[in-house]
Amino acid sequence: MRLPWLGNSRNANRQPSSSDIYHTEIIADVAVPERNESVRFFSRKIVRPGKLRRFSNQDLRESLLSCFYLGVAATLPVSWWGPICGWVSGFRRKRHFRKDFARYDVAVKAVLGDAVDTKSMFEAQLAALHTRRLALAAHLVAGWRWSPAIRLEGLEALQGALRNGRGAIIWCDQFAAQTIIGKRALHEAGVDAHQVSAQYHGFSPSTFGLRVINPPLVKVENRFLKSRIVFERTDAYQVTTRIQKTLKANGVVLMTNTVYAGSAFTEAAMGERGWTHLASAPANFAARAGAALFHMATIETVPFRQYRAIVNVLSAGPQMPAAPARDATAKNLAVQARYILSKRDHMLETLKLCPEQMMAWSSATRLTERPTEAAIGNDGA
Template identity: 25%
Template sequence: MLPAWILPERWWAPLWRGAARLPLLTRQQAIRRTATGIAAALGDVGAAETRDIARNLRAAIYELRFQDLRAWRPGGWLPKLSLEGEGHLMEALKGGKGAVLWVSPTVFNSLPTKIALHAKGYKVSHLSSPTHGYSETKFGVDVLNRVRCIPEDRYLAERIVFNSEAPTTAMRKMMRALKSGEVVSIVAANTEGFEMVEGPIFGGRLPVAVGAPRLAALTGAPLLPTFVARDPALGFRVVIEPPIPLDPKQPADERTVAAASEYLRRSEAWVRRYPEQWRAWSKWRPRA
C-alpha cells in the first residue's frame, strides 16, 4: 500500500513493466504461451513484439493492484480519464427503458468506467462475479476481494452479485434497474451464470458471455458496446459506441450470436490499438 500511495502515478507503468521482465516475478512459460497466441491471432507481429505485448499485459495486471490501493488513500484515486460517445448513452436513455453497457474485457475496464459514469451523474448497477478481485477462495471472497470492491462501490448505485444457487435474482435486479431508466453494465468476459457463444475474431474464435444481449432483448433496452483503454496521451478512455441492433424478428439464439459477432467485429480495432490491455488472449483459438 505504501508505494501505491506515495509513488507518482506516472511511475507505475514503467515500474511494473520492468518488474514483468524479471524471471523471479513472472512465469516465463506463461509469457511464451500468451505470446504464441498473440502471434497466431495478429499474424503480422514479430516474435519479439508479441513477447513485449505479453509482458506488458502482465505488468498492467500488476499495475491494477496499485490503482486499487491508491483508491483507499484519502481523496481516493483521481485518474485522468474521458467519457467518449456519451451522446449514444443519452440517446439510449431517452427511450425510458434504460441502457445496457457491454464492457470490454480489458485490464483497466473496472474502476475508470465507474468513476467516469458517476462523475456524469449516471446511476449504474453493475453485474459482478463473487470472485471479482484477487481470489476465488472463501477467505479471498470474504476479505481480500473487498480491497477492490469497496472503492468501486462508491461509484455504483448497486453491485449485483450473481449467485449460482439463485440465478434469477440477479436478472430481476437488472430488469428493475432498467425499468427505472437506469444503466446496467456487464463485462463481456463475465461468465458467471450466463451462456457462452463463440464468435469470430482475428480469423479465429473467442467465447463470449451473452447475458448482456439477452437482457437487452428481453427488456428492450439498447445494447451499447463500451471499450475501455489507457492511452499514453489521453489517459483512461471510456468509449461508448452506437448500439448493436437486436432484430426482434430473429430467433433468440440467432439474435444472440449475431450480437456477439458484431461485438467482436468492433473489438478488433481496439485490440489492435491496445493489445497489451486485452485480457482475452488466452481464450482465443484458431479456427478449426
C-alpha cells in the first residue's frame, strides 16, 4: 500500500498521469467565535478524468504479499505475526526513507512537536501497514486459531442516540486497525452498520486490483456490515438519497475520513502548527438530517491480540438561533464548522495515543500555500 502523500516516481512523471485531475476552489472561511478558530471549506471538481490502468506496478507486490500472509496466518503462531510484519516492512524501508521520510518528518513534527522521534515512528508505521494485510489474511484462514479481544468504548452513547430515532453517523479515522477490526467491534456489539465506500476501496486502484486483489478485503468487511453504499461521482445524488433514507430509518452509517471520495472537504489547524484535511460529508449530513454524529478510532494495543475501538459523540456546540431562508447555507456551514473542530479534537487526542498506526497524516502548510500545488486549481488525487 502506498503512503497517502507519495508522489509519482521520476519515470512516472515523464508519462501522462493516470489520476483524476481536479480543480479546487475555496468555498468559504467559516469562523467559530467561541473557539477563536476558523474552518476553510473547499470544493473539488474533476477537470480531467483519470485512466484506469489494467495493471499497476504495485499489483505484483500486493499479490505476493497476500499469498505470503495467507501462509503466515494459516501456519504460524499468533505470537510470530507482529515480528514478521516488522521484518517484511524492512525490505523496502530504505526506499521509503529516501522518498517519503522528509515529508513525513515535517508533517508529524508540525502536529506533535519537534521532540517526537519521527524515525522510530516512521518504521513502526511501515510495519503497521503490514499488520493490516495480515489481519485480512487472518480473517480469511486463521479461523478458531485467532480470537482477538476487542474492547468497544462509547456503545452506550451510540445506543442512546439511536433511541431518538434519527439515525447515527460514525466518522472513522484512518488507523490501520479501523478497516476491519473497527467494523468487527460494532458488529459484535450488535450494531448493524452501513459503510459508505469508494469504488476503488482496497490495496490497488487498477482493473486487476479491483477484480483480484481488493475483493477479499471487501468480502471480509462485509461480514460485519449490514450493507455497503458504494460511492461514485457519477451517481452522487443516488448515494446521497440512500444515505438519507438509511438515517431516516434510524440506521447507522459509517464514513471514513478521506477527502478524495467526495466533491468537498475542509481544512483546519491541527496540533502544534499543522493543518489537517477532513471530509465535509459527515458533518453536512448530520447538520441537515439531525442525525447524531460520532467519532471512531480503532487502535491495536497488543499486536494481533488486543484492540481498542473508541466511539465519542461529536458536538456542534450551543444551538444557533433560527436564521432566515437566505441564510440557511451560512447556518449549515457554521454548524458543520463546529462539528469539524470537534472531530479534529477527538482525532488529535486519539492520534497521540498511537501515532504510528495512523495511515494518513496532516500537512505542515496550508493547501493554498504549498509550492508544489499548481495554483491549487490543478491537483491530482
